[in-house]
Amino acid sequence: MKLINDLKYTKSHEWVRVEADGTLTVGVTDHAQELLGDIVFLELPDAGRTVKAGEDCAVIESVKAASDIYAPVSGEVIANNDAAVGAPESVNGDAFGTWLFKIKPANTAEVDALLDAAAYQASVDAGN
Amino acid sequence: MGQRTPLYNEHLALNAKVVDFAGWDMPIHYGSQLEEHHQVRRGCGLFDVSHMRVVDLTGADCRPFLSHLVANDVAKLTTYGRALYTCMLNPQGGVIDDLIVYHFADDRFRLVVNAGTADKDIAWMREQAKAFANLTITPRADLAMIAVQGPTAPQTLYAAVAGSEAAVAALKPFNAAWLGGVDATDATLIARTGYTGEDGFEIMLPATQAATVWQALLQAEGKPIGLGARDTLRLEAGMNLYGQDMDEQIGPLESGLSWTVDLKNAERNFIGRSALPTQPTQQLVGLVLLDRGVLRSHQKVITAQGEGETTSGTFSPSMNASIALARVPAGVALGDAVEVEIRDKRLKARVVKAPFVRNGKVLVSVE
Numbered sequence: 001m002k003l004i005n006d007l008k009y010t011k012s013h014e015w016v017r018v019e020a021d022g023t024l025t026v027g028v029t030d031h032a033q034e035l036l037g038d039i040v041f042l043e044l045p046d047a048g049r050t051v052k053a054g055e056d057c058a059v060i061e062s063v064k065a066a067s068d069i070y071a072p073v074s075g076e077v078i079a080n081n082d083a084a085v086g087a088p089e090s091v092n093g094d095a096f097g098t099w100l101f102k103i104k105p106a107n108t109a110e111v112d113a114l115l116d117a118a119a120y121q122a123s124v125d126a127g128n
Numbered sequence: 129m130g131q132r133t134p135l136y137n138e139h140l141a142l143n144a145k146v147v148d149f150a151g152w153d154m155p156i157h158y159g160s161q162l163e164e165h166h167q168v169r170r171g172c173g174l175f176d177v178s179h180m181r182v183v184d185l186t187g188a189d190c191r192p193f194l195s196h197l198v199a200n201d202v203a204k205l206t207t208y209g210r211a212l213y214t215c216m217l218n219p220q221g222g223v224i225d226d227l228i229v230y231h232f233a234d235d236r237f238r239l240v241v242n243a244g245t246a247d248k249d250i251a252w253m254r255e256q257a258k259a260f261a262n263l264t265i266t267p268r269a270d271l272a273m274i275a276v277q278g279p280t281a282p283q284t285l286y287a288a289v290a291g292s293e294a295a296v297a298a299l300k301p302f303n304a305a306w307l308g309g310v311d312a313t314d315a316t317l318i319a320r321t322g323y324t325g326e327d328g329f330e331i332m333l334p335a336t337q338a339a340t341v342w343q344a345l346l347q348a349e350g351k352p353i354g355l356g357a358r359d360t361l362r363l364e365a366g367m368n369l370y371g372q373d374m375d376e377q378i379g380p381l382e383s384g385l386s387w388t389v390d391l392k393n394a395e396r397n398f399i400g401r402s403a404l405p406t407q408p409t410q411q412l413v414g415l416v417l418l419d420r421g422v423l424r425s426h427q428k429v430i431t432a433q434g435e436g437e438t439t440s441g442t443f444s445p446s447m448n449a450s451i452a453l454a455r456v457p458a459g460v461a462l463g464d465a466v467e468v469e470i471r472d473k474r475l476k477a478r479v480v481k482a483p484f485v486r487n488g489k490v491l492v493s494v495e
Contacts, residue, residue, distance in 0.1 A: 037356070038162040040443040041422050059471065061422045063161050063443050064356060 001124060002030040004096050008111070009120035011128050012054075012070045015096060016114055024103045024111065026072060028060065030095040031124055036062040039088045044080035044101050051077060051103070053110055058100060060091070073110035075103040129153065133178035134272045134335040138342050142352050149355055150244030152179040157354035164357035165445040168277050168324050169488050172284040173353035174345050175275040181246035182268040182332055183239040183253070184313070189260035190237050194229060197256055199380060199398055201390035205231035211302040211321060214388050215380045216249065217400025222376040223383065225249050226368065228321060230304055232311065235262075240273075240332075242370050256399070270314075272338035276350060277328030277361075279488060285318075285329055287348035289341060292318060296329065307333075323358065325365025325486045360442050363451065366414060366482025372425060373412065373439040373453050379404060382455060384412035384482070408458055412439065414482035415452040416494050417468065419475035423452035428469040429477075433457035438468065446485045449494040453482065 008016040013032035017025040033039060041061035051057045056068035057077070079102040084090055090098045105111050115123065130153040139146060144155035155176065157164060167173050185193070194202040200214030210231050216224045225245040230238040241249045250267055257263050276285050286293040295305045296318045304319035306312075316333040333341060346352070359369070366384075368374055374383035381389065381404060389404065390396075415438065417423050423441030436456030444451045452468075460466070462481055467474040480492040 037157065038160055041420065043421075061443070063165075063360060063445070064156075066422065066424065 001121065002096075003117045003121060005117045007096070008072075008114035008116065010070065010072045010114060011120075011123050014069060014072050016072045016111075017099075018111060022105070022108070023078060024073065024075070024105055025099045026101050026103060027099045028069060028091060028095055029120070033092050033095045036060065036064070036067060038063045039091045042085050042088045042091070042100065044085060045077045047077055047079055049077045051075065060088075069100065071103065072114060073103065073105045074107060075105040078102045078104050131179070133176055134338040135176040135178060135274075135342055138339055139176065139352070144352070144354060147355075150179065150242075152243060154179060155352070155354040157356045158352050161354065161356035161360070162445050164351070164353045165360050167351045168326060168353055168357065168361055169446055169485070170279065172276060172278040172280040172350045173324075173357070174342065174350040175277065175353050175358055176272075176342070177275050177330065178272040178335070178338065179243035180273055181241050181243065181250075182271045182273070183241060183250060184266040184268055185237040185239065186235060186264045186266070187260075188235050188262040190235055190263065193257060193260045193263050194237060195396055196398055197253065198227070198229065199389045199400065200229075201393060201396060202229060202231070202237075203393065204390070205229065205237075207303075208232060209299075209304040211304060211319060213302075215374075215385060216252070217379070217398070217403075218376055219399060219403060221379040221400040221403030221405075223370070223374045223378065223380060224252055224376060226370050226374070226385075228319075230317075230319065238317070240330075244371060270335055271332050272335045274331045274333070274338065274342060274345065275322055275324075275328065276331065276345060277322045277324040277353075278326050280349065281326070281328040284345055284348045284350045285331075288344035288350070289331075296320065323365070323367055324361040325367070325483055326361075326488065360445055363440050363442050363453070364444050364446055364483065364485035366453075366484060368412075368453070369440055378455075379408075381405060381408040382410040382412065384453070410436070410455050411458050411460070412453055412455050413460060413462070414480040414484060414492070415441075415454050415466065415468065415477045416447075416480050416484075416492060417450035417452070417475060417477045418494070419477075421450060421470050421475050423450045423468060423470070423477070425452075427452075429454045429456055430467040430469065430474065431456050431460045431464065433459040436460070444484060447490050447492075447494055451484050452477075
């Protein structure tokens with residue numbers, strides 16, 4: 001399984017990069033894109049939307065099926081990736097290089113509680 | 129673990145992702161469903177459809193039996209090897225299954241039925257057969273079936289299977305011929321039929337020969353195609369999927385299958401005939417989504433004549449747009465603007481005539 005060590009992860013297969021200014025950049029993991037198959041549609045949250053940790057806030061659809069993407073932490077969405085919406089297959093090509101949205105977290109404790117790469121690997125191995 | 133076809137190990141060797149389909153362990157894709165879809169539209173794809181059930185009928189009562197059993201009229205089957213697509217209805221006019229009937233002689237026919245309904249179909253046929261003295265129903269679990277589909281399917285088949293060109297090169301669609309001219313229960317039957325909207329063949333052959341033929345087809349530029357692409361191909365081709373676009377609760381006239389219901393012979397009292405409505409209140413139509421999104425089954429369709437529902441929906445790789453089949457009120461017309469509810473949003477769609485794609489060409493506009 002392809003993983004990037006200095007990213008954070010969720011059990012629901014989002015990756016999270018903590019930026020220098022404390023904001024979070026979010027995408028889905030390579031494992032997620034592999035499970036989904038050929039991705040053909042993305043619906044991303046608008047900037048300004050307030051989300052709760054674990055809230056379904058985006059949709060990713062492959063040829064096969066639709067899946068929800070969950071907010072990794074509570075906070076405010078500050079940007080979404082229009083380029084990815086226009087080329088959803090880029091998630092298949094490079095899941096860790098294709099960010100989907102950015103969040104300004106409301107509570108840093110939630111950020112600290114995200115999984116590291118080893119814990120995410122263990123979660124996937126356990127069948128999540 | 130589900131049932132496995134004679135080609136199960138071939139799928140594993142090709143790194144298939146295997147899923148359960150109607151109790152069978154079947155390949156959903158071998159890597160990319162999209163690439164497999166395009167392969168069939170542009171080249172040649174191979175499908176293991178051995179989970180479908182071949183049922184042979186023999187005996188002097190074959191014709192009267194089939195004339196009673198199915199909604200299309202087997203009187204149309206007069207030439208050797210001719211095939212007919214039809215529904216088998218219950219007394220309420222619902223669809224028990226859709227199937228293909230092949231004719232060889234008045235006392236010899238072959239049926240091909242769906243995997244998920246095979247046991248129920250055979251039980252129903254045996255029940256109906258009680259009224260016919262000279263009839264034998266023989267399910268053929270000893271046969272495998274491989275579909276070879278796409279514009280280059282003939283070249284692949286001819287290169288892979290010795291004698292196939294001589295047997296089938298002159299075959300028109302919906303006709304079948306025996307390999308080597310050998311008409312025998314353990315011989316190989318090649319039909320010019322399929323479920324993709326492309327030229328191609330379905331080969332019914334002894335299970336013991338399936339792996340050898342499959343490998344030869346791969347050698348001859350055929351690429352393996354999973355059930356995922358099979359579904360997007362058939363939906364683009366405007367072909368119904370049993371259990372999704374029609375079932376026992378709904379009839380052929382409300383399922384886009386009026387063309388398969390033959391009422392010309394007023395004397396022919398086939399099962400379900402008396403229950404068919406003279407004026408169906410619903411119809412099955414094609415939809416193209418004009419907004420961004422992906423249509424799926426069971427989404428609400430809002431029309432000027434009332435509400436309906438999508439029965440099958442997908443992203444169409446050939447059109448780069450989303451398409452669906454939908455059951456809507458009878459008054460809805462081709463070209464009508466409708467809305468489809470997807471996750472509490474209403475998206476714009478247009479009613480179009482299926483098929484969406486045939487022989488590699490897109491037939492409907494997505495503008």
